[in-house]
Amino acid sequence: MKSAQFSTFGGPEVLEIVDLPDPQPAPGQIRIVVHAAGVSATDPKIRSGALNFGRPLPQTTGIDVAGVVDNIGEGVTDVVIGDRVFGISDTGAAAELALMTFYAIIPASLGFIDAAALPVALETATRALDQLRVTTGSTLFINGASGGIGSTAVQLAVARGARVIGAASAANQNYLTLLGAEPIIYGDGMTERVLAFAPDGVDAALDVPGNGVLAKLIDLAGGPDNVITLADFAGAKEYGVHFSNGFADGPAFHAFNEVGALIEAGQFWLPVDKTFPLSEIAQAHRISETGRVRGRLVLTITR
Numbered sequence: 001m002k003s004a005q006f007s008t009f010g011g012p013e014v015l016e017i018v019d020l021p022d023p024q025p026a027p028g029q030i031r032i033v034v035h036a037a038g039v040s041a042t043d044p045k046i047r048s049g050a051l052n053f054g055r056p057l058p059q060t061t062g063i064d065v066a067g068v069v070d071n072i073g074e075g076v077t078d079v080v081i082g083d084r085v086f087g088i089s090d091t092g093a094a095a096e097l098a099l100m101t102f103y104a105i106i107p108a109s110l111g112f113i114d115a116a117a118l119p120v121a122l123e124t125a126t127r128a129l130d131q132l133r134v135t136t137g138s139t140l141f142i143n144g145a146s147g148g149i150g151s152t153a154v155q156l157a158v159a160r161g162a163r164v165i166g167a168a169s170a171a172n173q174n175y176l177t178l179l180g181a182e183p184i185i186y187g188d189g190m191t192e193r194v195l196a197f198a199p200d201g202v203d204a205a206l207d208v209p210g211n212g213v214l215a216k217l218i219d220l221a222g223g224p225d226n227v228i229t230l231a232d233f234a235g236a237k238e239y240g241v242h243f244s245n246g247f248a249d250g251p252a253f254h255a256f257n258e259v260g261a262l263i264e265a266g267q268f269w270l271p272v273d274k275t276f277p278l279s280e281i282a283q284a285h286r287i288s289e290t291g292r293v294r295g296r297l298v299l300t301i302t303r
């Protein structure tokens with residue numbers, strides 16, 4: 001099978017398309033023929049070595065994947081060959097075949113490209129909202145509301161009955177309104193702009209990009225216990241804020257099975273900003289690294 005791998009940590013140029021033996025599912029795993037693979041902000045961090053889960057090199061890049069089940073490991077009873085599934089790739093998403101342990105059936109109205117955009121964003125946003133106890137009547141501030149996780153968190157929180165104030169660039173203010181948030185621009189004066197919407201502050205605050213604003217979020221949300229960061233490891237230590245981490249905290253994979261009902265109800269939509277063939281994966285990583293993606297980037301893959 002073809003796979004986009006890196007054998008050394010570095011810039012997008014370390015990615016190369018190589019031929020690998022077809023992987024075989026172990027007990028509890030399924031194998032899919034990949035149709036689409038999401039590229040999230042985490043992928044370039046892993047490729048560069050900035051985020052290291054201790055997996056050996058070379059590695060196939062990518063986590064988010066969607067495709068058709070073509071082989072089933074011992075003990076798997078919840079899918080059959082031919083099912084369309086999306087979820088987390090155990091072996092790397094940017095390849096013609098992927099092994100998976102955590103997956104769900106793709107909602108009927110979604111194609112492979114839209115489904116491949118979802119898994120990491122859905123799992124992470126759901127985990128963070130659960131940890132922040134976001135529920136009907138909560139007022140939530142999301143810093144970085146227009147990317148993959150931010151767009152997802154806005155809509156999932158609104159679907160729970162929360163009021164959401166979201167920060168994004170000027171170009172994404174209308175987009176945030178479409179998602180159901182009250183939009184503000186990040187940068188200098190952000191706290192005052194949040195207070196203009198919510199003079200008494202907010203019940204909870206979610207920091208998605210980790211750009212050093214935790215002290216402001218603590219003030220807005222009335223204490224560090226009401227704040228979660230997804231990317232500011234140093235700030236979390238300094239301010240006593242919880243750094244949410246799916247490995248340590250337990251992942252919210254239940255979100256995969258819940259999103260179909262929200263899509264059918266017209267309450268959820270994660271835009272795909274741009275698609276790329278597998279051969280252009282380095283360009284997808286370059287764009288992801290700009291930190292200016294609306295929704296998700298997705299690779300289309302055909303065997």
Ligand SMILES: NC(=O)c1ccc[n+]([C@@H]2O[C@H](COP(=O)([O-])OP(=O)(O)OC[C@H]3O[C@@H](n4cnc5c(N)ncnc54)[C@H](OP(=O)(O)O)[C@@H]3O)[C@@H](O)[C@H]2O)c1
Pocket residue numbers: 040041042045120124143144145146147148149150167168169170172186187208209210211229230231243244245246288291292293294295296
């Ligand atoms: N802890 C976890 O469990 C976990 C899991 C997955 C990912 N992550 C991390 O979460 C972060 C976000 O991931 P993602 O995939 O959602 O990223 P993404 O899709 O690339 O998000 C990019 C978004 O960040 C916004 N942004 C850029 N600079 C900003 C700033 N200074 N203030 C506020 N917003 C800003 C951009 O908004 P504009 O375009 O409007 O500027 C853009 O929409 C990454 O650091 C990733 O590694 C953590």
